Amino acid sequence: MRYLPLTPDDRRDMLRTIGAPDIDALFADVPAAARLDGPIAGLSHHMPEMLVERHLGRLAARNMTAGGGPFFVGAGAYKHHVPATVDHIIQRGEFLTSYTPYQPEIAQGTLQVLFEFQTQVARLTGMEVANASMYDGSTAMTEAVFMARRVTRRTKALVSSGVHPHYVNVLKTLTRFTDDDVVVRLPDFTPDDDLAELAAQVDGATSCVVVQNPNVFGHVADLAPLAAACHAAGALLIVVVTEVVSLGLVRSPGEMGADIVVGEGQSIGNGLNFGGPYLGLFACRERHVRQMPGRLCGETVDADGRRGFVLTLSTREQHIRREKATSNICTNSGLCALAFSVHLSLLGEAGLRQLAALNHARAVQLADRLGRIDGIEVVTRNFFNEFTLRLPGEARPVVRKLADRGVLGGVSLGRLYPGIRDLDRGLIVAVTETATDADFDAFEDAFDEVLA
Amino acid sequence: MTYTGNRGLQLEEPLLFEKGATDRCGVDLPSVPEVASRLGGLDRHRPIGLPGLSEPDTVRHYTRLSRQNYAIDMGIFPLGSCTMKHNPRLNEKLARLPGFADIHPLQPEATVQGALALIDELATWLKTLTNMPEVAMSPKAGAHGELCGMLAIRAAHDATGDSRKVVLVPESAHGTNPATAAFCGYAVENIPADARGRVDLAALEARLGPDVAAVMITNPNTCGLFEPDMIAIGAAVHAAGAFVYCDGANFNAIVGRVRPGDLGIDAMHINLHKTFSTPHGGGGPGSGPVVFSAALAPFAPLPFVRRVGDRYELVEEAQALASSDHDLSFGRMVAFHGQMGMFVRALSYILSHGADGLRQVAEDAVLNANYVLRSLEDVFTAPFAASGPCMHEALFSDDFLDGTGLSTLDFAKALIDEGFHPMTMYFPLVVHGAMLVEPTETESKASLDQLIGAMRSVATRMLAEAAETFKAAPHLAPRRRLDETAAARKPVLTWREPAGLAAAE
Numbered sequence: 001m002r003y004l005p006l007t008p009d010d011r012r013d014m015l016r017t018i019g020a021p022d023i024d025a026l027f028a029d030v031p032a033a034a035r036l037d038g039p040i041a042g043l044s045h046h047m048p049e050m051l052v053e054r055h056l057g058r059l060a061a062r063n064m065t066a067g068g069g070p071f072f073v074g075a076g077a078y079k080h081h082v083p084a085t086v087d088h089i090i091q092r093g094e095f096l097t098s099y100t101p102y103q104p105e106i107a108q109g110t111l112q113v114l115f116e117f118q119t120q121v122a123r124l125t126g127m128e129v130a131n132a133s134m135y136d137g138s139t140a141m142t143e144a145v146f147m148a149r150r151v152t153r154r155t156k157a158l159v160s161s162g163v164h165p166h167y168v169n170v171l172k173t174l175t176r177f178t179d180d181d182v183v184v185r186l187p188d189f190t191p192d193d194d195l196a197e198l199a200a201q202v203d204g205a206t207s208c209v210v211v212q213n214p215n216v217f218g219h220v221a222d223l224a225p226l227a228a229a230c231h232a233a234g235a236l237l238i239v240v241v242t243e244v245v246s247l248g249l250v251r252s253p254g255e256m257g258a259d260i261v262v263g264e265g266q267s268i269g270n271g272l273n274f275g276g277p278y279l280g281l282f283a284c285r286e287r288h289v290r291q292m293p294g295r296l297c298g299e300t301v302d303a304d305g306r307r308g309f310v311l312t313l314s315t316r317e318q319h320i321r322r323e324k325a326t327s328n329i330c331t332n333s334g335l336c337a338l339a340f341s342v343h344l345s346l347l348g349e350a351g352l353r354q355l356a357a358l359n360h361a362r363a364v365q366l367a368d369r370l371g372r373i374d375g376i377e378v379v380t381r382n383f384f385n386e387f388t389l390r391l392p393g394e395a396r397p398v399v400r401k402l403a404d405r406g407v408l409g410g411v412s413l414g415r416l417y418p419g420i421r422d423l424d425r426g427l428i429v430a431v432t433e434t435a436t437d438a439d440f441d442a443f444e445d446a447f448d449e450v451l452a
Numbered sequence: 453m454t455y456t457g458n459r460g461l462q463l464e465e466p467l468l469f470e471k472g473a474t475d476r477c478g479v480d481l482p483s484v485p486e487v488a489s490r491l492g493g494l495d496r497h498r499p500i501g502l503p504g505l506s507e508p509d510t511v512r513h514y515t516r517l518s519r520q521n522y523a524i525d526m527g528i529f530p531l532g533s534c535t536m537k538h539n540p541r542l543n544e545k546l547a548r549l550p551g552f553a554d555i556h557p558l559q560p561e562a563t564v565q566g567a568l569a570l571i572d573e574l575a576t577w578l579k580t581l582t583n584m585p586e587v588a589m590s591p592k593a594g595a596h597g598e599l600c601g602m603l604a605i606r607a608a609h610d611a612t613g614d615s616r617k618v619v620l621v622p623e624s625a626h627g628t629n630p631a632t633a634a635f636c637g638y639a640v641e642n643i644p645a646d647a648r649g650r651v652d653l654a655a656l657e658a659r660l661g662p663d664v665a666a667v668m669i670t671n672p673n674t675c676g677l678f679e680p681d682m683i684a685i686g687a688a689v690h691a692a693g694a695f696v697y698c699d700g701a702n703f704n705a706i707v708g709r710v711r712p713g714d715l716g717i718d719a720m721h722i723n724l725h726k727t728f729s730t731p732h733g734g735g736g737p738g739s740g741p742v743v744f745s746a747a748l749a750p751f752a753p754l755p756f757v758r759r760v761g762d763r764y765e766l767v768e769e770a771q772a773l774a775s776s777d778h779d780l781s782f783g784r785m786v787a788f789h790g791q792m793g794m795f796v797r798a799l800s801y802i803l804s805h806g807a808d809g810l811r812q813v814a815e816d817a818v819l820n821a822n823y824v825l826r827s828l829e830d831v832f833t834a835p836f837a838a839s840g841p842c843m844h845e846a847l848f849s850d851d852f853l854d855g856t857g858l859s860t861l862d863f864a865k866a867l868i869d870e871g872f873h874p875m876t877m878y879f880p881l882v883v884h885g886a887m888l889v890e891p892t893e894t895e896s897k898a899s900l901d902q903l904i905g906a907m908r909s910v911a912t913r914m915l916a917e918a919a920e921t922f923k924a925a926p927h928l929a930p931r932r933r934l935d936e937t938a939a940a941r942k943p944v945l946t947w948r949e950p951a952g953l954a955a956a957e
Contacts, residue, residue: 004812006816030706030710063564064559079556093523107734133735271554276786276788276793277791278788312943320627323631334732336733342514349474351504408556
């Protein structure tokens with residue numbers, strides 16, 4: 001077996017050193033009823049590299065890839081071009097095969113990257129501090145609700161109808177057995193926003209209001225009035241961002257008054273990967289940092305007075321605080337954070353602004369074209385790179401028929417909100433810098449055929 | 453001191469924010485077409501403060517940083533309970549196939565049949581290796597898997613109107629165990645260990661009662677020992693109406709040789725980033741699928757993959773609620789379907805080994821750990837060595853340093869000067885100054901002999917020489933000992949422009 005260095009002679013010599021007659025003697029503590037005398041039946045035996053590659057290659061070939069044709073799917077995960085440099089850097093063994101930096105003297109590479117990442121995320125979101133990453137946007141949002149409860153000592157969370165329904169479901173799951181009172185709103189078809197209603201509902205029992213911007217329908221809103229209402233009532237405003245490229249063009253949540261910003265960072269540096277691994281972003285105001293979940297990297301000096309970085313404020317964390325920890329998170333998304341940071345360093349502010357402007361302009365162009373097709377209405381007025389269409393009939397079968405014609409045309413609201421009749425004609429369409437004019441033509445043609 | 457601060461190949465690197473410029477870009481982007489903005493006036497006008505680097509400078513920045521890290525690619529990484537084994541590059545190659553890496557989680561089912569087939573194939577391996585009937589693939593790491601298991605346990609009790617309040621956790625458990633139990637609304641109580649480093653069965657039986665919802669046990673445990681009473685523990689817990697959660701962090705010791713389902717376990721997470729060698733990446737991403745017994749299977753989370761004839765379905769909320777076998781699911785834990793990138797790597801690793809190779813993995817991992825234990829027990833204090841063989845990791849304490857004024861921390865830092873990543877320090881909490889050494893099966897005998905030689909040499913010198921040298925270690929790493937107290941007292945978590953510069957603007 002190519003990954004196992006011990007030879008039969010090594011094993012024999014080592015058993016002699018140990019003083020054990022055979023390998024079974026080392027498993028003597030296993031109860032007799034649970035001992036197996038050979039390899040588990042019904043499973044294949046070891047395979048050369050070539051055969052493994054052939055088998056998985058066949059499975060991969062059965063999937064329709066985003067890069068293989070016109071592609072307009074978003075709703076929480078986005079297809080962007082990732083420069084080749086990013087993947088080269090994250091495959092360097094010193095990053096790929098290192099561990100959480102528990103020994104900082106020999107992990108300054110990872111730690112400095114995390115410090116730079118935290119700074120990038122804080123600036124991007126308009127906040128003061130950020131952590132070293134969470135699993136994904138949905139779990140980061142849930143952790144933010146718990147953090148708001150700790151900060152305000154209140155339990156009621158108001159959730160906007162514009163928050164991604166999968167995120168809302170994760171929050172519902174994780175608050176099933178806690179004291180949190182989560183008030184969830186369902187969208188109607190033209191959910192420009194429910195921000196005014198939320199602002200009217202905030203009261204002295206509210207710990208936080210959770211909104212997404214741009215929201216799941218693509219709509220972009222001014223959050224400042226809602227932030228003011230939250231702060232007047234002593235509640236926190238949590239803003240969720242699932243398309244971080246938008247922050248190159250849209251006013252940041254911090255500028256609009258957010259107290260905690262969470263997001264899905266996949267869009268920068270990370271591929272679609274069928275949903276994971278992704279990158280949870282978590283940023284907040286400095287005054288709340290001791291209630292934050294997750295790993296934090298901080299600056300310090302070594303014994304010679306030279307600048308260095310360490311994991312810090314670990315008394316919040318499970319390995320010290322155990323059942324009183326701010327979160328149970330341990331492993332996070334370190335390598336995805338590296339990919340994000342490398343891509344954002346390549347872009348810089350000028351590049352990010354141009355990339356975001358390009359996404360927006362292309363989305364406006366496609367929205368204008370699709371809006372001219374008979375029977376299609378563009379529902380979203382203000383948007384970044386994603387908008388919602390109302391089709392003449394149910395959208396879910398349309399998505400399947402578009403796929404049959406080689407076009408991955410978006411996400412139907414029927415899939416995201418099953419069983420809600422009013423929404424089943426909705427289709428969320430995302431446009432990034434990767435879509436070409438030929439893709440637009442193909443999309444339009446396929447639509448014409450399918451709707452005909 | 454050199455002019456640059458560099459020392460030969462040891463190169464210092466400033467922060468991105470000290471060398472980049474906000475108007476520099478390392479990516480060529482197409483020009484932006486003129487359109488009427490649809491942002492509704494919400495444009496971002498103020499500077500963001502994100503420096504950019506050219507492509508060559510980006511490569512250099514990160515390459516220089518990478519060289520300040522220790523990594524499994526450079527040498528043995530004997531971090532106990534972390535299973536730092538070789539990461540085969542075949543796995544990286546296959547995870548990057550566009551058919552896996554470039555597909556969207558919300559594409560129509562018919563366009564991702566190969567991806568769903570892969571998830572199902574990995575799920576089948578995990579169920580067979582553990583002899584458990586159900587597996588939840590979506591949890592994103594070990595602690596997330598624990599949460600998944602404990603949520604299922606809570607849901608199962610709630611379904612029968614049983615409001616048990618307490619979860620029992622051994623003192624030696626990972627911190628994630630009590631944190632997870634508390635997250636699910638449970639009070640946590642400790643189970644004591646016996647003198648042999650195992651769960652004290654009599655004490656556990658005495659504490660079991662109608663208020664106990666579950667017992668969380670790590671097996672092999674965090675002292676690197678198999679729990680010989682595991683079947684009896686399971687029987688006692690079940691007789692009291694509670695469930696057994698097993699922390700599977702140490703599955704590498706028994707994979708292919710022992711099936712946790714044969715030990716009476718109800719739920720166990722499997723760290724794909726440990727046992728099945730998906731890379732740790734400096735702190736993730738991980739992946740923590742959870743296997744379930746028949747009693748907990750109906751409560752497993754959504755979504756999941758189901759084979760129907762010759763095609764695969766992704767079962768989400770609507771289908772599950774409408775079904776008779778998954779309508780009790782406790783719900784969704786993540787936005788999409790879990791760590792696909794890790795699934796590909798883990799299946800590649802599993803198929804490469806096969807059932808025979810995985811059995812050899814466990815045997816070699818245990819053999820290597822016992823070799824370390826027996827080669828060092830004459831110098832180091834090995835608290836449980838007299839009770840028999842260890843499993844995949846060897847536990848020492850720093851009692852042998854009594855009277856020297858030195859401790860485990862000093863030993864670890866001295867080991868850094870010898871060119872090793874140290875073992876896990878101060879965990880588990882049940883022995884004084886714990887040193888937990890997990891070599892894994894991918895180390896050769898020569899590699900072990902070098903580590904053993906270095907550990908003996910450092911220990912012997914610590915007992916004989918002046919303490920100051922060791923108090924000041926490491927001497928040869930990119931940084932000397934870092935001041936963690938100062939970092940926590942006045943946290944600096946982001947870079948800010950030096951005050952002088954800001955004032956000049």
